[in-house]
Amino acid sequence: MAKDSFYLGIDLGATSVKAGVVSADKDDKKLLSTVAVPTAQRNRQDVLDAIIHSARQAVEQSHLALPDITAVCVASPGPIDLETQVICDSPNIEDWQNVPLGKILSDALGRPTVLENDANAAALGEFHLGAGRSATVMALFTLGSGIGGGVVIDGQVLHGAHGFAAELGHVIVVPDGRLCGCGQHGCAEAYASANSTIARATEALDAGRASSLAQVLRDNTQLTAKDVADHARRGDPLAEEILDGSAYYLALLSLNVRAVVDPQMVVLGGGMSHAGDILLTAVRKHFKRLNWHLQGADRCRIELAVLGNDAGMIGAAMAAAKIT
Amino acid sequence: MAKDSFYLGIDLGATSVKAGVVSADKDDKKLLSTVAVPTAQRNRQDVLDAIIHSARQAVEQSHLALPDITAVCVASPGPIDLETQVICDSPNIEDWQNVPLGKILSDALGRPTVLENDANAAALGEFHLGAGRSATVMALFTLGSGIGGGVVIDGQVLHGAHGFAAELGHVIVVPDGRLCGCGQHGCAEAYASANSTIARATEALDAGRASSLAQVLRDNTQLTAKDVADHARRGDPLAEEILDGSAYYLALLSLNVRAVVDPQMVVLGGGMSHAGDILLTAVRKHFKRLNWHLQGADRCRIELAVLGNDAGMIGAAMAAAKIT
Numbered sequence: 318m319a320k321d322s323f324y325l326g327i328d329l330g331a332t333s334v335k336a337g338v339v340s341a342d343k344d345d346k347k348l349l350s351t352v353a354v355p356t357a358q359r360n361r362q363d364v365l366d367a368i369i370h371s372a373r374q375a376v377e378q379s380h381l382a383l384p385d386i387t388a389v390c391v392a393s394p395g396p397i398d399l400e401t402q403v404i405c406d407s408p409n410i411e412d413w414q415n416v417p418l419g420k421i422l423s424d425a426l427g428r429p430t431v432l433e434n435d436a437n438a439a440a441l442g443e444f445h446l447g448a449g450r451s452a453t454v455m456a457l458f459t460l461g462s463g464i465g466g467g468v469v470i471d472g473q474v475l476h477g478a479h480g481f482a483a484e485l486g487h488v489i490v491v492p493d494g495r496l497c498g499c500g501q502h503g504c505a506e507a508y509a510s511a512n513s514t515i516a517r518a519t520e521a522l523d524a525g526r527a528s529s530l531a532q533v534l535r536d537n538t539q540l541t542a543k544d545v546a547d548h549a550r551r552g553d554p555l556a557e558e559i560l561d562g563s564a565y566y567l568a569l570l571s572l573n574v575r576a577v578v579d580p581q582m583v584v585l586g587g588g589m590s591h592a593g594d595i596l597l598t599a600v601r602k603h604f605k606r607l608n609w610h611l612q613g614a615d616r617c618r619i620e621l622a623v624l625g626n627d628a629g630m631i632g633a634a635m636a637a638a639k640i641t
Numbered sequence: 642m643a644k645d646s647f648y649l650g651i652d653l654g655a656t657s658v659k660a661g662v663v664s665a666d667k668d669d670k671k672l673l674s675t676v677a678v679p680t681a682q683r684n685r686q687d688v689l690d691a692i693i694h695s696a697r698q699a700v701e702q703s704h705l706a707l708p709d710i711t712a713v714c715v716a717s718p719g720p721i722d723l724e725t726q727v728i729c730d731s732p733n734i735e736d737w738q739n740v741p742l743g744k745i746l747s748d749a750l751g752r753p754t755v756l757e758n759d760a761n762a763a764a765l766g767e768f769h770l771g772a773g774r775s776a777t778v779m780a781l782f783t784l785g786s787g788i789g790g791g792v793v794i795d796g797q798v799l800h801g802a803h804g805f806a807a808e809l810g811h812v813i814v815v816p817d818g819r820l821c822g823c824g825q826h827g828c829a830e831a832y833a834s835a836n837s838t839i840a841r842a843t844e845a846l847d848a849g850r851a852s853s854l855a856q857v858l859r860d861n862t863q864l865t866a867k868d869v870a871d872h873a874r875r876g877d878p879l880a881e882e883i884l885d886g887s888a889y890y891l892a893l894l895s896l897n898v899r900a901v902v903d904p905q906m907v908v909l910g911g912g913m914s915h916a917g918d919i920l921l922t923a924v925r926k927h928f929k930r931l932n933w934h935l936q937g938a939d940r941c942r943i944e945l946a947v948l949g950n951d952a953g954m955i956g957a958a959m960a961a962a963k964i965t
Contacts, residue, residue: 478777
């Protein structure tokens with residue numbers, strides 16, 4: 318990375334596209350602009366237009382022109398073929414199979430463009446500008462409807478042999494446990510994601526457990542992970558038990574990730590991490606209780622993400638910096 | 642690695658020291674010599690003498706002299722401080738705490754010397770000259786009294802932030818399961834190592850289960866993992882069940898390692914892998930059954946190690962090649 322290099326990061330989210338420019342030299346990295354463009358239609362042309370529009374706006378907002386941008390990266394959910402820079406599929410955009418997005422954007426913007434998995438990008442963002450700034454090895458869990466994961470080692474995203482590394486939500490924590498969307502049983506995602514936390518709470522209510530959450534379920538017909546955290550914070554025993562369960566499975570996941578990649582830090586990100594201290598404290602408690610008794614056992618820390626929804630966009634910019 | 646470079650690998654085993662010279666250029670790697678020196682006394686001086694003696698003999702057997710050796714690496718069990726190149730401790734050598742073995746040997750042999758964890762070295766050996774030659778990302782389990790692990794990514798050992806990466810035997814496969822020597826509950830090592838396989842078989846016999854293993858236990862007062870595999874091969878139902886259990890837990894471990902590092906190949910090494918096809922087939926069966934339904938799920942293969950007891954020594958030589 319040369320001094321005064323500018324990188325454009327684009328995050329392809331579920332309801333909008335976010336773009337931002339990061340200025341980066343070896344010692345200093347700064348976010349110069351952030352633009353969010355909603356993608357109401359969620360079809361191919363709408364999303365492509367939003368990406369290009371947000372990209373141009375972010376560059377303009379940074380008082381730069383496209384030729385000032387060294388490289389561009391788009392963080393995208395779903396499987397990406399890193400060799401061909403093609404998005405294989407998307408869970409939530411129409412006609413979005415086998416999209417050669419790298420080529421489409423480098424043609425449209427005139428700058429070298431690469432793709433990165435969104436959770437990997439978020440991990441790279443937290444590593445460079447967020448919770449992991451002091452780490453050399455860091456793992457991130459993005460706790461949303463599922464659990465995404467990213468591992469960064471010495472500034473490099475761990476991609477594995479086929480681009481499927483750091484699928485941390487699919488580490489099995491309960492053998493023959495709850496069915497996961499991936500087809501495995503007992504994945505961390507099937508217990509500790511926002512959706513699974515809600516499912517476990519709803520099942521307990523359906524089974525007749527008393528809880529202040531019962532009224533919320535009656536009023537809103539469904540719960541949110543925020544409901545569970547809020548009611549746990551207010552001392553509802555069932556909500557506490559459900560959230561503590563999520564924390565327990567996240568601690569098991571953290572221990573397993575630690576055993577494989579030995580990070581200084583496991584970072585909890587994504588929507589459910591907004592539960593904040595009540596979740597963090599519980600994950601740390603279980604991690605400590607379940608941890609091995611070897612020298613240095615306490616050298617792996619659990620922390621909350623700090624970049625919020627900007628992590629993927631910032632990390633995409635940092636991934637763009639890798640290609641130059 | 643320049644053409645015609647020679648590297649000396651030394652493997653500090655439980656009853657002997659093995660040393661060998663590997664010639665390596667970019668395309669061709671060959672083991673030129675192997676020397677094993679028993680370490681009867683297992684105290685510090687005896688082991689140091691054996692290391693230096695085996696090193697000199699291996700070089701001589703290769704028709705080389707020490708100045709021809711580019712670098713040396715010792716594969717050692719137990720914790721190593723990679724920064725200071727000090728062996729922190731050893732489970733089975735007297736007076737072997739905080740040994741600056743890197744410095745001792747580079748002084749004695751006059752060649753640059755580094756240390757590497759023995760399972761990491763074995764993984765590097767299988768990666769370069771063994772089962773993993775076709776892989777870019779490979780994981781190895783060494784199935785012995787415990788379960789060691791090594792992960793190699795693009796020819797580099799995954800060390801993690803504190804040198805504790807790839808402690809694959811301590812991935813938890815059963816929450817709140819059997820107590821492991823590390824203090825955690827439910828580690829793969831507590832179920833699928835040779836010792837744990839024996840323990841599970843012995844417990845079943847003690848609980849009155851009928852088996853042809855009962856006579857072996859009466860005759861020899863204890864079982865071996867080979868007994869369990871042999872009797873499983875002959876169709877004893879309990880032995881089959883116990884070995885299949887070990888395979889099941891190894892499949893869970895393989896899936897979890899796959900989710901984190903996405904290797905092309907998981908290699909089963911160590912003494913218990915000599916059970917051979919009966920174990921391999923069972924691990925593959927469970928892996929396939931428990932695997933996710935995502936595209937490319939079958940791209941991670943399970944294979945047997947091929948270098949036997951030479952893996953650590955050969956891998957140590959390849960680790961020596963990394964420092965030059």
